[in-house]
Amino acid sequence: MTRYIFVTGGVLSSLGKGITSASIATILKQSGLNVSMLKIDPYLNVDPGTMSPLEHGEVFVTADGAETDLDIGHYERFIDATLGAKNNFTTGQVYQSVLRRERKGGYLGQTIQVIPHIVDEIKDRIKKAGKEHDFLIVELGGTVGDIEGLPFMEAIRELKHELDDDNTMNIHVTLIPYLAAAGELKTKPAQHGVQELRRIGITPHMLVCRTERPLPKDLKRKLAMFCDVNANAVIEASDAASIYQVPLNFIKEGILSPLSNHFNIKIKPNMQKWETLVKHIVLPQDELTIAFVGKYLDLKESYKSLTEALVHAGANLNTKINITWCDSERIEVLGAYEVIGACDAVLVAGGFGNRGIEGKLKAIQYARENEIVYLGICLGMQLAVIEYARNVLGLEDSNSIEFNENTTNPLIYLIDEFIDQSGDTQLRTHKSPMGGTMRLGEYPFIPKEGTKIKKAYGNNETYFERHRHRYEMNPFYKTDLENAGMIISGASSYGLIETVELKDHPWFVGVQFHPEFTSHLESPNPIILEFIKAASNNR
Numbered sequence: 001m002t003r004y005i006f007v008t009g010g011v012l013s014s015l016g017k018g019i020t021s022a023s024i025a026t027i028l029k030q031s032g033l034n035v036s037m038l039k040i041d042p043y044l045n046v047d048p049g050t051m052s053p054l055e056h057g058e059v060f061v062t063a064d065g066a067e068t069d070l071d072i073g074h075y076e077r078f079i080d081a082t083l084g085a086k087n088n089f090t091t092g093q094v095y096q097s098v099l100r101r102e103r104k105g106g107y108l109g110q111t112i113q114v115i116p117h118i119v120d121e122i123k124d125r126i127k128k129a130g131k132e133h134d135f136l137i138v139e140l141g142g143t144v145g146d147i148e149g150l151p152f153m154e155a156i157r158e159l160k161h162e163l164d165d166d167n168t169m170n171i172h173v174t175l176i177p178y179l180a181a182a183g184e185l186k187t188k189p190a191q192h193g194v195q196e197l198r199r200i201g202i203t204p205h206m207l208v209c210r211t212e213r214p215l216p217k218d219l220k221r222k223l224a225m226f227c228d229v230n231a232n233a234v235i236e237a238s239d240a241a242s243i244y245q246v247p248l249n250f251i252k253e254g255i256l257s258p259l260s261n262h263f264n265i266k267i268k269p270n271m272q273k274w275e276t277l278v279k280h281i282v283l284p285q286d287e288l289t290i291a292f293v294g295k296y297l298d299l300k301e302s303y304k305s306l307t308e309a310l311v312h313a314g315a316n317l318n319t320k321i322n323i324t325w326c327d328s329e330r331i332e333v334l335g336a337y338e339v340i341g342a343c344d345a346v347l348v349a350g351g352f353g354n355r356g357i358e359g360k361l362k363a364i365q366y367a368r369e370n371e372i373v374y375l376g377i378c379l380g381m382q383l384a385v386i387e388y389a390r391n392v393l394g395l396e397d398s399n400s401i402e403f404n405e406n407t408t409n410p411l412i413y414l415i416d417e418f419i420d421q422s423g424d425t426q427l428r429t430h431k432s433p434m435g436g437t438m439r440l441g442e443y444p445f446i447p448k449e450g451t452k453i454k455k456a457y458g459n460n461e462t463y464f465e466r467h468r469h470r471y472e473m474n475p476f477y478k479t480d481l482e483n484a485g486m487i488i489s490g491a492s493s494y495g496l497i498e499t500v501e502l503k504d505h506p507w508f509v510g511v512q513f514h515p516e517f518t519s520h521l522e523s524p525n526p527i528i529l530e531f532i533k534a535a536s537n538n539r
């Protein structure tokens, strides 16, 4: 029997509901329980794949090729698990399924309504995600009181009856603001949020209180009384130095007893390894600096998985990774040295579109010529190949057809036939629509003996990493590039080029996939770990 924990939020957004949910899941997982997670997004987009990273942060790609909310990334990183398409759904997906069924005559002439049809579809999806797990933690996006959240709230209310009180728990994340003028912490907004929740028929069993200041005992008692929760189930969540500290803080705050009491099971996490890693993040022995070259620098959330992957590598090497954010458009104007300056390594992340490309190319040339450790991810690999072709092979108009359709040297091109994960053939041209023509999700690749990639990944023959791109490296140039010193160090089983590196350079690697999507705190991604080791050895 699966037990369900529903996490809702009140007062305002950005309270850290995702981290709260992932932290509770971590505690259960480290107690030996089989835990999974689900994020429900009440917006109408079918998935965040076509949303601007500036608006919505990163699009997280799962192993099975779903483009999901960035919280799914946090979940995987915390519970060291691989989630998939069924672990994130939106209002858009719910309506799409119901309407498709309606068109096929699946409702036998009934009038289709929010209650029961939409709510039933939501409940089915929740139960599907919970199947075969001891616990499913369900995070509901948005804030209590949002109109678009109502069908989901109703589903949570109904599930309590279907699954029994003992098997479901409601946790409400709220804010206790500090009013400087009054010199007081205020509980009224939290009380109003809970009232709204109870009006819909959901009574929280636990409050997680985000606060900048410690909550006095009396205030906790008052909150418990007026929000109708047990006094030991008011958990303080003050700001933490690292998000990975949050599970440890929750345990210190006494979260284990209300959880154990509610579900009537023993919850005793072993946090030893976790604690050591957190100590390395908060009090590291060493530090180094990475120049992170990108274009969405106004919203660092769009590189969330990558910045977290650097934290994981750092935690496992007891090293703090300082990031110098380098805007590729500034590099175009000022030059690489002026913007990047001294650093231990250069990282060019993935991206789409023309903006800032020439600046990224300059950064790559700077790293290559000055023997600075370099990692290029996806677009960062494609540009490393273009830079090499332009400046070493002398093919001056080398480009990706993403940026110049008519280039005479399309180093990065579009293969017109592509077999996707499900074995279907996709036909593509540069006019194909953006959505639906990307190589998405996990694909195998085989590293070549004696390469840096092989060293990073160890002894297995085949590895899996996740992709999110339309363009590929053009094999037509393979021999010329190899003769000039570029090693094609990894290929997919269909012959697509997945990784490149340089012969005469301390550590210069480009990967067509996104290694950051498989990095977890307890199991950092091998290539990112190797990158940090190289940066540290090359100082």
Ligand code: GLN
Residues within 6 Å of the ligand: 349, 350, 351, 352, 353, 377, 378, 379, 380, 402, 468, 469, 470, 471, 472
């Ligand atoms: N724009 C490039 C492509 O679509 C790279 C994508 C990426 O970096 N994720 O192939």
